[in-house]
Amino acid sequence: MTMRTSGAPLVQFTLPGVVGSRRESMRRGYLSVEVVLLSATGFVCLLFVLDQHGVVKRDLTPLEQPVSTKESVKLLVIPPGAAYWVRTSHLGCQENSSVVNITGFKQLPDHIKDFLRYRHCRHFPTLLDVPNKCGGPAASTEVFLFLVIKSSPSNYERREVIRKTWGKETTYEGVQVRRLFISGVPSDPREARRMKKLLRIESRDHGDILQWDFYDSFFNLTLKQVLFHQWVEKNCPGARFIFNGDDDVFVNTYNMVHYLLGLKTSNNGDKHLFVGQLIANVGPIRESWSKYYVPVQVTTSNSYPPYCGGGGILMSGFTARTIHKMSLGIELLPIDDAYLGICLEKAGLKPASHMGMRTVGVNIPSSRLDSFDPCYYRELLMVHRFVPYEMLVMWRAIQEPNLICGKKTQVYLGM
Numbered sequence: 001m002t003m004r005t006s007g008a009p010l011v012q013f014t015l016p017g018v019v020g021s022r023r024e025s026m027r028r029g030y031l032s033v034e035v036v037l038l039s040a041t042g043f044v045c046l047l048f049v050l051d052q053h054g055v056v057k058r059d060l061t062p063l064e065q066p067v068s069t070k071e072s073v074k075l076l077v078i079p080p081g082a083a084y085w086v087r088t089s090h091l092g093c094q095e096n097s098s099v100v101n102i103t104g105f106k107q108l109p110d111h112i113k114d115f116l117r118y119r120h121c122r123h124f125p126t127l128l129d130v131p132n133k134c135g136g137p138a139a140s141t142e143v144f145l146f147l148v149i150k151s152s153p154s155n156y157e158r159r160e161v162i163r164k165t166w167g168k169e170t171t172y173e174g175v176q177v178r179r180l181f182i183s184g185v186p187s188d189p190r191e192a193r194r195m196k197k198l199l200r201i202e203s204r205d206h207g208d209i210l211q212w213d214f215y216d217s218f219f220n221l222t223l224k225q226v227l228f229h230q231w232v233e234k235n236c237p238g239a240r241f242i243f244n245g246d247d248d249v250f251v252n253t254y255n256m257v258h259y260l261l262g263l264k265t266s267n268n269g270d271k272h273l274f275v276g277q278l279i280a281n282v283g284p285i286r287e288s289w290s291k292y293y294v295p296v297q298v299t300t301s302n303s304y305p306p307y308c309g310g311g312g313i314l315m316s317g318f319t320a321r322t323i324h325k326m327s328l329g330i331e332l333l334p335i336d337d338a339y340l341g342i343c344l345e346k347a348g349l350k351p352a353s354h355m356g357m358r359t360v361g362v363n364i365p366s367s368r369l370d371s372f373d374p375c376y377y378r379e380l381l382m383v384h385r386f387v388p389y390e391m392l393v394m395w396r397a398i399q400e401p402n403l404i405c406g407k408k409t410q411v412y413l414g415m
């Protein structure tokens with residue numbers, strides 16, 4: 001388990017909604033309009049409250065119909081009371097109510113209770129999809145490196161900078177690179193509505209968003225991972241190699257492609273490869289204050305098999321498909337990277353370390369804390385924990401043709 005930043009909202013924007021428009025009309029003094037609007041608002045709020053308590057059944061979804069593709073733009077200017085108050089349904093999967101009978105259940109933190117209630121749920125509809133990302137299953141063998149980035153909906157700026165830098169969909173040394181962000185939905189309904197609009201716009205502009213209808217929470221990361229492997233199996237089974245990481249990592253795509261091309265004669269994606277920052281001899285954290293707390297009620301095992309830090313993992317298409325097969329028979333565990341270790345173990349495969357992949361604490365060889373040496377990053381495949389502007393600066397720096405490594409090559413990021 002690597003240290004991850006929790007998806008702090010980076011985007012703030014407001015769209016015309018009920019409240020704004022109501023203020024407008026009051027200013028103009030149209031009393032009747034105001035009354036109508038207030039009633040509409042009241043009604044919608046009532047619906048919303050009822051919905052929160054599960055009173056209104058999910059058959060309200062049809063109200064959302066117009067929000068497919070181009071229609072969504074129009075929705076942004078639709079006056080108050082519009083249908084986008086209603087949340088998309090979580091069809092199908094019922095909570096497991098017998099979990100209350102597990103010893104000590106009542107004392108567990110809420111997110112763990114929640115995990116246990118929905119642990120068995122593995123089928124969630126896609127809200128945004130890109131089934132043709134790899135040109136269809138048959139043509140997907142043309143995709144050499146598939147960059148699949150776990151991104152919470154609000155991390156807009158991170159996605160933007162990745163698109164401009166290491167995640168560019170282009171050809172390196174004659175091979176194709178493709179990019180995809182994988183996401184769930186925010187659990188807060190207000191945030192969910194905003195992000196729905198944002199992701200729909202991004203999806204239309206860039207065609208790189210895969211979003212499922214489940215809460216994008218830390219303990220649902222394994223679910224995201226498992227659903228992604230399922231998606232690859234169906235839509236992109238021929239991709240040679242997959243890089244799967246967080247949206248705050250910096251990838252030296254040139255080096256990664258170069259490294260993979262170097263394997264080509266012995267492994268063209270059809271054999272096992274699973275490399276990253278190797279973590280071994282660890283087990284579930286039993287301290288309840290920890291973000292990574294996994295109580296015995298979730299797993300009684302005291303150790304995890306070796307695995308790679310989930311901040312960034314490079315694997316072959318073969319291994320991605322093997323993980324998919326194994327995962328079908330393994331109960332979900334909250335720690336996504338450890339879960340992958342369990343899948344590998346079941347298949348008799350081993351994760352490996354690659355010295356160019358740093359997911360935990362990079363020791364920056366620099367006298368100044370706020371400076372980075374591009375020469376250092378030029379040698380790596382991937383580093384964890386970059387903020388968007390650092391990614392941009394570093395991406396440019398490593399491409400600098402006149403970069404003379406040895407001395408005086410620091411890029412000052414701190415001002």
Ligand SMILES: *[C@@H]1O[C@H](CO)[C@@H](O)[C@H](O)[C@H]1NC(C)=O
Nearest residue numbers: 095096097098099100101102
């Ligand atoms: C919990 O256990 C009790 C006693 O075995 C049983 O009567 C009850 O139905 C169980 N509750 C659930 C929700 O499974």
Ligand SMILES: *[C@@H]1O[C@H](CO)[C@@H](O)[C@H](O)[C@H]1NC(C)=O
Nearest residue numbers: 096097098099101102119120
């Ligand atoms: C529901 O939870 C109980 C108690 O943990 C477990 O034995 C059972 O297998 C679970 N049911 C499903 C469908 O996962």
Ligand SMILES: *[C@@H]1O[C@H](CO)[C@@H](O)[C@H](O)[C@H]1NC(C)=O
Nearest residue numbers: 114115118214215217219220
């Ligand atoms: C995972 O997502 C499902 C569907 O949105 C939700 O019911 C569940 O509470 C989430 N689990 C956690 C641990 O957040």
